[in-house]
Amino acid sequence: DTGVSQNPRHKITKRGQNVTFRCDPISEHNRLYWYRQTLGQGPEFLTYFQNEAQLEKSRLLSDRFSAERPKGSFSTLEIQRTEQGDSAMYLCASSLGQGERQPQHFGDGTRLSIL
Amino acid sequence: GNSVTQMEGPVTLSEEAFLTINCTYTATGYPSLFWYVQYPGEGLQLLLKATKADDKGSNKGFEATYRKETTSFHLEKGSVQVSDSAVYFCALSDRSGTYKYIFGTGTRLKVLA
Numbered sequence: 001d002t003g004v005s006q007n008p009r010h011k012i013t014k015r016g017q018n019v020t021f022r023c024d025p026i027s028e029h030n031r032l033y034w035y036r037q038t039l040g041q042g043p044e045f046l047t048y049f050q051n052e053a054q055l056e057k058s059r060l061l062s063d064r065f066s067a068e069r070p071k072g073s074f075s076t077l078e079i080q081r082t083e084q085g086d087s088a089m090y091l092c093a094s095s096l097g098q099g100e101r102q103p104q105h106f107g108d109g110t111r112l113s114i115l
Numbered sequence: 116g117n118s119v120t121q122m123e124g125p126v127t128l129s130e131e132a133f134l135t136i137n138c139t140y141t142a143t144g145y146p147s148l149f150w151y152v153q154y155p156g157e158g159l160q161l162l163l164k165a166t167k168a169d170d171k172g173s174n175k176g177f178e179a180t181y182r183k184e185t186t187s188f189h190l191e192k193g194s195v196q197v198s199d200s201a202v203y204f205c206a207l208s209d210r211s212g213t214y215k216y217i218f219g220t221g222t223r224l225k226v227l228a
Contacts, residue, residue: 042218042221045216050213056211106158
């Protein structure tokens with residue numbers, strides 16, 4: 001079963017460092033989403049790709065955050081100059097096709113801890 | 116804007132008890148509605164969905180009915196098991212074009228043997 005895969009599972013880094021996370025969606029899925037989940041909260045939308053095009057970015061995505069999806073396959077999320085407030089679980093999800101009825105499939109997330 | 120409101124947890128039940136987790140939403144139009152479950156250290160797994168009014172989603176003994184008149188999508192199960200202990204999230208699919216999800220804050224369920 002090739003579900004959504006995220007790496008690394010855990011990342012511990014010092015404040016001010018840069019970090020990059022990777023998401024491999026389900027192979028035929030053209031839609032890819034990044035969410036951020038803090039302790040005790042539901043996931044919050046960060047950004048959306050349709051194939052290789054980044055079509056929406058949340059206001060949560062400050063200029064220290066950048067995401068890419070080259071060739072419409074895997075995606076990376078980079079955080080520059082990390083801050084304490086960036087500590088969270090970063091979730092990637094993918095879905096297939098058009099319309100809202102196709103559910104999103106989530107990876108297990110990358111947990112980021114800033115020292 | 117769109118939003119989802121869930122009952123606060125934690126909810127603690129004995130095995131075989133009846134479960135209800137309330138979820139109400141605010142949205143433009145008629146979004147699709149979802150329940151996801153999250154086990155410790157894992158991502159979210161789709162539990163069930165409903166895409167139009169009066170639809171009933173069901174899976175693994177869980178059910179939820181899309182009620183347009185009360186803008187609700189309450190999750191129910193007739194007899195919970197210890198293995199159902201997890202955090203449950205209600206979500207709607209935004210119809211802005213990206214179909215991103217708007218989630219509730221989650222409800223933690225603990226089932227005691």
